[in-house]
Amino acid sequence: MDVNGLQILVVDDEAEIRQLLQMQLKRKGFIVDTAEGATSAIDKMDKKIYDLVICDFRMPDGTALEVFQGLRGKTRFILVSGYSEMDEERLHSLGIQEILVKPVSFDKLIERVQATLIN
């Protein structure tokens, strides 16, 4: 698929994870911004309309649920969680459809990113 010009926001409180995701996604031709927490993610989403947000569940200043509620327009959302006390059913009921569980390989992640953007 042609990904040129598609904008992705990566939200994770771990710097290494942000860097790695950014690097891999850029290699595939995406334009990637990063945010280290819920607040800065919402700030960034206010300024720019992203095609996709990839978000960790728990961050020191909030959770993926808050980021999800701040989505605007047609922005897609993928939750990448280490382990969640919330089961998938509950997340689905809140509207979060795409859930990946760490550790996921980057190939799989890219596959899912592409599938989500085509949908």
Added chain:
Amino acid sequence: MSHDHRLLGRQLAKMGLSAEKPPQSSDQWREFLDRVSKAYNDYDEDRYLLERSLDVSAQEMKDRFHKINLLVDQLQCNQGVLSNLIHDRPIEKIMGDLVVDVESRLNGFKGAIFSVEPGLGKLKFLAGPSLPASITEMLASGQVPPAYCPCHQAMEQKIVVSVVTEGVSEKNSMWRKMGIGACHAFPVLDDAGVVVAVFALYASDRLPLRVEESELMSSLSQVVQMTFSFLEIKEALNRENMASIARSKLQTLGELAGGVAHEINNPLFILQGYIDVIRAAIEDKQLDPGELSTICESMSSNVHRVAKIVNTLRTFSRDGSRDPLEPVRVKTLIEDAMELSSKRYDEVRFEVNMSEADAESVVLCRPIEIVQVVINLLNNAYYAVKNEENAWVQLEVRRAGQALEVRVTDSGHGIDEAVVKQLFQPFVTTKPVGEGTGLGLSISKRIMESHEGQLFYNAKNPNTQFVMQLPILNQVAA
């Protein structure tokens, strides 16, 4: 007339006799004598019966008195044993004191108590504090051949076995060499009729056992029996106690599993990322040694991160209840607890308030146990609010005089008064079946008390707050 006995007066009146009218005929005189004789006979019989019943009552009183005396002896011995039991003294000391107590009630005998090793049919020497060392060594070493040993026979036959070394035999010469002239062995049976111990009396002279002594011994063997069954119950309770602590720990570990998975999965995700980077670099044939070495370092630090979590978990899962108290920095305790529990708070906001100075203070504790209590409180707090809007959990460390306080507060609004009353009782839980053993708080409280600290629910806080207190040790740990 008036001074005659009333009955005599009536008899005389019937016969028409009086002092003024003495008997006139021999018949009349005979009748009079018969009546007097009968009166004497009746009197004799009455006196005999009275004396006889007095004799019987006196004997009965004597028997009762004797029994009461035995009971008093038994009670006095019991008292000594109980005081030892209350102070948690070892069985050798309890039995040793009992032997001395019994010896003071007997003449010339020295006592010893053996326990029966269940299933083995063997005797184990427990105590014989008044016997000379040469004899106790012999008894304790088990060198006395069972066939020569009255204690062994008493155990096997469940009867009192007495040996007084009269005549010359191999057996007797052995006893004499040991300086023993007589031995009387009493089996101690439990309620089911199983021999649990043997109480032996030794004398250097050929001293037979008197009936009173024999009675006293059978009464006192009940004290021995009671002591043994008490110790058995105590041991069973101890085992149950240990088992319940282990169960509650397993429960805590289960609750932690989620958080640990989260903590491990993040570094694993990063490792996976680097592997993907290296793979891509190999495919593109762009391997830059400098970049590779940076990646290796990052990978290594993430491997260490995983190892640290696993180690903390392993340390925590170990049984720490018998560890010695050691000085530990508060920071270490809190970090270990956080390592294992904080990261699972997906939807719950979590906050730690701890000043640098308080973090550096030192407490004397068994760290594994204290970490267990902190984790337990955090887990409870998390469980209580996890499904609520804007939920938070706060852990606060502060000094309160000579004590260090760890306060765990959640966004809930306190606990129902009826529940508060039984919060620290074992097996009280508000969690659904299968989710909680109801042991967490009762065991946590016990752990804090064994550290001379406290654990309590603070009803004054508008939110739900538990406070643990530990005495502070003022020097900084090495």
